[in-house]
Amino acid sequence: MLEQRSSNEFTSYLVNGKKKNTWKYAIFSGLTVGATFAYAENTVISDNKTIVNEVANTLSSGEEVRSTQDETNIYQITSGPVLSVNITTEDVVLKQEIPKEIEYVANSAMYEDETKVVQEGQDGLKEMVVQIEAADGVEISRELLQEYVVVEVKNQIIEYGTKAPIVNTQIAPQTTQTQSTTFAHPLNGVGYISSSYGSRWGSFHNGIDIAAGAGTPIYAAAAGTVTYSGYMGTYGYLVIIDHGNGYETYYAHASALYAKVGQYVTQGQSIAAVGSTGNSTGNHLHFEIRENGQCINPYSYIY
Ligand SMILES: [Zn+2]
Structure with missing residues (x-):
């Protein structure tokens, strides 16, 4: 049975059509979009692409081509040379690592500065059966058929202390500060x-x-002017606020930025x-x- 279709319609069918078996198609190259031609669906014209091309070079409009495998299927050439595309589907098994994550667990028996790895953890592994559809060996689609875990992932567990330190050894209290800045959480x-x-x-x-x-x-820990709002290397999405008295605050790893560079923000404003x-x-x-460019311990300012 011969059908009339436009060349772009046929290409669309070729790419999007779900075929569970291996077919060889013949399509006509050199056609403009919207041009019509005749073809017989799912017809094998030849197992050998070279033969198809040789045939194509000798064909002209109006001629008929008989399939080499199935004598009953006939192509009618309307224009252009013939090009064959080999569509294959293959089920392959892919392995994928499941990376371990870090879980933080509070431990009230440990001091605030302490951390302890209580479980090293281990990456997991999963296998996936994927059906890959290819046109002349080039992948055009893939579909996940099945997925199963081979090795369960074991997260790393780190305990952190919540007990207040007896002596704050990090930073001396800012007793000589002349201009006080209050930072909110x-x-x-x-x-x-x-x-x-x-x-x-x-x-x-x-x-x-x-x-x-x-x-x-x-939220802005104190009022000030936004001097940075963008992506910065290991910080990821970062906002920097200059509070105008030698103090700056940094807010890193954000998923969204609301503050703009040059904007004046008030304390507690969402940034x-x-x-x-x-x-x-x-x-x-x-x-x-940061105080005059030097990092200081924010803990005592916001807790
Ligand atoms: Zn950090």
Whole structure:
């Protein structure tokens, strides 16, 4: 049975059609969009592309081509050379790692600056059966048929202390400060400290991490002018506010930015939303206070 279809309609069928078996199609190249031609659906014209091309070079409009495999199917050439496309489907098994995550658990018996790995954790592994459809060996679609876990993921568990330190060894109280600045909690009390200020795993943590759900509003800790609102390397989406008296505050890993550079914000004004952008393993706010460019421990200012 011969059908009339436009060339772009046929290409669309070729790409979008779901075929569970292997077919060879013949299509006509060099046609403009909207041109019509005749073809017989699902007809094998040849197993060998070279033969098809040779045939194509000798064909002219109006001629008929008989299939080499099935004598009953006939192509009628209306214009252009013939091009064959080999559509194949194949089920393949793919392995994918399930990366472990870090869970932070509060421990009231430990001091605020302490952390302890109580479970190292292990990456998991899953296998997926994927059906890949290809046109002349080039993938055009894939469909997930089945998925199963081979190795269960085991998260890393880190305990952090919540007991207040007896002596604050991080920073001396700011007794000589002439101009006082009061900082409000940047999440308005929401969340918990998942990492405190100071030495951490062989490096120095410039601020505190407050774990909270994605999208939790971040508020300006004090009034000031926004000097940065954008993406900055390991900080991810970052807002910096200059409070005009030597103090700056940093709000990092945001999922959304509301404040604009140059904007004056009041204390408690919403400036961004909690996220996990940049170098971050979970949703949290990395909050820094800088005094004359030097990082200081924000803890005593906001708790
Ligand atoms: Zn941090």
